Amino acid sequence: MMSKTHLCVGALWALAIAPNNPIACTAAIAMGGFGGVAPDVDIVSLKSKNDVLVCQLTGLIGAACLLYASKLFDFGIGLNPNEEEVWMGGAGFVFLYLIGAWTNHRSFTHSILALFLFTVCVNLISPSLAVYFAIGYLSHLMLDLLNRRGIQLFFPLDSRICLHLCYAKGAANRFLMSASLITIPILFAAKIWVW
Ligand SMILES: [Zn+2]
Numbered sequence: 001m002m003s004k005t006h007l008c009v010g011a012l013w014a015l016a017i018a019p020n021n022p023i024a025c026t027a028a029i030a031m032g033g034f035g036g037v038a039p040d041v042d043i044v045s046l047k048s049k050n051d052v053l054v055c056q057l058t059g060l061i062g063a064a065c066l067l068y069a070s071k072l073f074d075f076g077i078g079l080n081p082n083e084e085e086v087w088m089g090g091a092g093f094v095f096l097y098l099i100g101a102w103t104n105h106r107s108f109t110h111s112i113l114a115l116f117l118f119t120v121c122v123n124l125i126s127p128s129l130a131v132y133f134a135i136g137y138l139s140h141l142m143l144d145l146l147n148r149r150g151i152q153l154f155f156p157l158d159s160r161i162c163l164h165l166c167y168a169k170g171a172a173n174r175f176l177m178s179a180s181l182i183t184i185p186i187l188f189a190a191k192i193w194v195w
Helices: 003-017 022-043 050-073 083-102 112-125 127-145 171-194
Strands: none
Touching: 003 022, 003 050, 003 127, 003 171, 022 050, 022 083, 022 112, 022 127, 022 171, 083 112, 112 127
């Protein structure tokens, strides 16, 4: 799938499990979207097509703004009060992100192991945001499983898994992106309505 699709689907999945209040929903969209694109750090380079680079930056900046704003205004999204653990989580995340950037496409970052390690780091930064990041990340792995090129879901094992159901840039990709883009504002509005 294209990065824009991963961004939208990750945000939608996280929004779907968020409680009905505007702050939690906004945090879910930001962290779910970031989790949705994070695995494709393994194809980011200066030669990357705009789609990949722009979506990685959108996810990173969105998550960073959310964390910084939360620290500044303390609007209760549950940052870890233990600063040492926050720094450990941040350093671990950057370390994993850099490892991901150096590994082959759809290998380490597209595995259950990476999902677990990245989520542990986010959990150290903010326990309440980790679930949104994890669900976004999981959505990426599940969408890529539909493709005709396999992912190393059980890295470090070499075997690649896929369901051969669609092409990364085909009609299914466009449908999922459009459907998510339409559903996100509707679901957001519905959750605020019942809040
Ligand atoms: Zn991917």
